[in-house]
């Protein structure tokens with residue numbers, strides 16, 4: 001119980017840090033917010049973009065067998081008919097007879113309302129697709145849906161991609177972008193929101209290869225979490241999703257779960273979708289083997305990565321309270337600012353001038369920040385709290401030796417580096 005309380009407390013501290021330092025704000029806050037929506041602030045958008053760029057580089061640019069797309073958020077409703085989402089994409093909903101609040105049936109353990117203790121009614125299926133209308137008339141014919149996953153566009157565009165990219169099976173299509181689900185009970189900060197961002201891959205294979213490919217992507221996802229993001233291995237767990245609990249399209253699914261402050265919960269998923277989607281979208285087999293001439297429906301392995309959940313796991317994983325400071329031990333490559341530049345004293349123009357020049361030079365290469373408020377110690381702690389890996393201070397020695405004090409975030413160790421060597425030093429330090 002004590003542990004639970006501390007973890008809740010930690011979650012509050014993280015939410016408060018995110019708001020105070022400009023990582024994540026409540027959405028539409030001045031109007032009282034909107035149903036668990038959040039906005040990424042100046043530092044949050046940097047962290048999020050760093051994750052997405054690293055992902056794209058690793059899974060698209062550095063590979064020969066992958067291409068990307070960026071599809072429309074709203075697709076022809078026939079897509080969702082064919083994909084099964086209009087029929088199957090739902091959660092069981094129960095309503096309290098007394099206070100009328102609604103809950104996901106699988107989230108409440110008893111027959112009583114968790115809010116008021118009233119009796120809960122019968123469970124019914126609630127479709128999670130977020131609906132709107134295209135054009136001026138709000139009628140059935142104009143009804144459309146925001147995509148509940150980025151995946152479908154990669155199936156619908158399969159032939160266009162194949163014909164323009166000259167790829168051969170095995171190959172994959174990658175996409176990052178927003179998806180929308182009308183969740184009955186969003187919650188836990190940015191963990192479950194109705195508007196969220198995904199990074200997804202649809203990897204097309206021959207049916208016989210599915211087990212090997214699944215294993216291969218399982219390892220790729222593991223390496224991404226532990227090597228690229230640097231998440232603690234002990235905090236990540238794999239769980240095989242049993243029959244009956246998998247999404248309607250999946251023949252095998254592994255959830256990668258992470259020990260969030262509110263408990264072990266799904267971070268990413270890996271699914272074997274078989275040929276379910278391509279078969280539903282294409283009347284004729286869309287792929288022809290060049291050697292045998294055989295036409296067939298490729299099978300699909302789908303690694304899915306939640307962007308917002310990546311952000312939350314990273315901040316939580318990196319958050320450390322030390323005796324005098326709070327520090328975000330993010331990998332330098334992911335940190336919002338790579339370097340902070342300070343003049344030792346604000347009222348010494350000769351120091352400020354050099355610090356400004358160094359800052360202007362470094363800003364061409366790295367996301368850098370300048371600070372001359374308060375004392376040096378406070379500036380260091382302020383940068384530690386947002387994960388800036390290096391702080392440079394221009395002091396009186398700098399005037400004579402053309403060097404600066406470099407202070408390292410994690411060890412707090414200091415060293416002198418020549419001004420002319422700074423770009424190289426930082427490049428090495430953040431790669």
Ligand SMILES: [Zn+2]
Nearest residue numbers: 096099113116
């Ligand atoms: Zn109630």
